[in-house]
Amino acid sequence: MTITITAFERSPDGGKGLARDTRVRWALEExxxxxxxxxxxxxxxxxxxxxxLHPFGQIPTYEEGDLVLFETGSIVLHIAERHxxxxxxxxxxxxxxITWMFAALSTVEPPILELVTAKIVxxxxxxxxxxxxxxxxxxxxxxxxLAARLGDAEWLDGAFSAGDLMMVSVLLRLRPSGILDEAPxxxxxxxxxxxxxxxxRAFDAQFAVNTRPT
Amino acid sequence: MTITITAFERSPDGGKGLARDTRVRWALEExxxxxxxxxxxxxxxxxxxxxxLHPFGQIPTYEEGDLVLFETGSIVLHIAERHxxxxxxxxxxxxxxITWMFAALSTVEPPILELVTAKIVxxxxxxxxxxxxxxxxxxxxxxxxLAARLGDAEWLDGAFSAGDLMMVSVLLRLRPSGILDEAPxxxxxxxxxxxxxxxxRAFDAQFAVNTRPT
Numbered sequence: 001m002t003i004t005i006t007a008f009e010r011s012p013d014g015g016k017g018l019a020r021d022t023r024v025r026w027a028l029e030e031x032x033x034x035x036x037x038x039x040x041x042x043x044x045x046x047x048x049x050x051x052x053l054h055p056f057g058q059i060p061t062y063e064e065g066d067l068v069l070f071e072t073g074s075i076v077l078h079i080a081e082r083h084x085x086x087x088x089x090x091x092x093x094x095x096x097x098i099t100w101m102f103a104a105l106s107t108v109e110p111p112i113l114e115l116v117t118a119k120i121v122x123x124x125x126x127x128x129x130x131x132x133x134x135x136x137x138x139x140x141x142x143x144x145x146l147a148a149r150l151g152d153a154e155w156l157d158g159a160f161s162a163g164d165l166m167m168v169s170v171l172l173r174l175r176p177s178g179i180l181d182e183a184p185x186x187x188x189x190x191x192x193x194x195x196x197x198x199x200x201r202a203f204d205a206q207f208a209v210n211t212r213p214t
Numbered sequence: 215m216t217i218t219i220t221a222f223e224r225s226p227d228g229g230k231g232l233a234r235d236t237r238v239r240w241a242l243e244e245x246x247x248x249x250x251x252x253x254x255x256x257x258x259x260x261x262x263x264x265x266x267l268h269p270f271g272q273i274p275t276y277e278e279g280d281l282v283l284f285e286t287g288s289i290v291l292h293i294a295e296r297h298x299x300x301x302x303x304x305x306x307x308x309x310x311x312i313t314w315m316f317a318a319l320s321t322v323e324p325p326i327l328e329l330v331t332a333k334i335v336x337x338x339x340x341x342x343x344x345x346x347x348x349x350x351x352x353x354x355x356x357x358x359x360l361a362a363r364l365g366d367a368e369w370l371d372g373a374f375s376a377g378d379l380m381m382v383s384v385l386l387r388l389r390p391s392g393i394l395d396e397a398p399x400x401x402x403x404x405x406x407x408x409x410x411x412x413x414x415r416a417f418d419a420q421f422a423v424n425t426r427p428t
Contacts, residue, residue, distance in 0.1 A: 127341035149269035
């Protein structure tokens with residue numbers, strides 16, 4: 001069955017790979033599954049046809065026959081469960097890899113997204129300058145224990161998994177702030193993720209969409 | 215194999231059931247699995263023995279034989295995958311139920327936690343009063359589409375699932391703010407969750423811990 005995902009017609013990041021379709025593209029590239037992409041404008045994302053796929057009016061979505069999924073975590077987990085390459089075979093190791101997916105999305109990403117909100121959405125507010133260091137410190141309080149757990153390992157728990165895919169994707173959002181480089185072992189971990197051929201194919205595919213002539 | 219979870223020795227909410235062990239207790243009650251609880255003090259949560267279980271020094275954790283998990287989402291998913299009662303048998307319906315788990319944790323909960331941060335962690339900051347309405351509006355922008363999708367249904371997608379367990383648990387955090395009651399259909403949805411016998415058993419168990427004499 002054909003897999004179809006949705007992505008921004010024009011990503012707000014201009015092709016830096018930070019939009020969440022990159023995570024799904026990366027997962028599909030790791031397991032070598034072809035996919036189609038339907039591009040959606042900001043206006044169309046809030047219209048009934050797209051809201052039927054994604055109640056919160058976002059991208060990406062995932063369609064495969066009768067199945068419609070939203071939420072990047074759920075989509076990546078679905079892909080990882082059905083195709084070899086993103087989850088270990090051992091049941092306990094598999095549960096731990098899934099734990100890192102949730103850790104990336106529930107524990108590490110929220111303060112990183114709050115930095116984006118503080119910078120952009122609240123960028124014109126009088127408290128912006130005074131508040132930014134508090135928000136940045138909340139991120140550091142996640143990075144320190146994450147770096148401690150990673151230690152000298154290549155990936156978070158054995159071989160590369162969907163947990164690493166999600167954690168690298170989340171940490172990538174932090175690079176423009178300079179905070180990622182404060183944790184050299186995590187910056188190197190992210191670079192290892194970006195060096196994977198599947199990541200490069202995913203990045204190039206979203207880059208081509210977001211840099212095409214209008 | 216015995217299941218052991220960790221919980222706060224004293225929850226900051228004083229037994230309102232908002233600490234995340236309640237979510238795991240609820241899942242275990244739904245699938246009728248007995249469990250032991252090891253209580254952890256705030257100091258012990260940051261010490262090496264607990265950090266070996268939970269790299270971010272939080273509760274709950276889940277131990278079962280050689281398996282150690284953290285992250286509530288991962289623990290509830292693990293329980294739901296291994297015991298009947300929290301995920302539908304049909305593979306597509308199962309994937310959709312898991313999608314709602316991720317939606318609860320990645321899309322709905324972050325702005326709700328930000329409200330807690332704005333009220334408590336930044337409660338002494340000069341911007342508190344001016345900023346609170348912005349934070350509350352971000353929550354409303356999640357609740358409106360959620361209520362639209364729920365419509366008149368009892369649960370989010372067919373029978374009660376781990377997705378509902380997580381969404382109800384996340385929305386419960388919102389009740390003290392009054393924002394939940396602005397969306398009557400969601401308030402009723404939360405009340406249906408709280409009325410489940412398994413929720414009541416979970417609530418009572420955490421309440422007994424958090425209201426015992428010192």
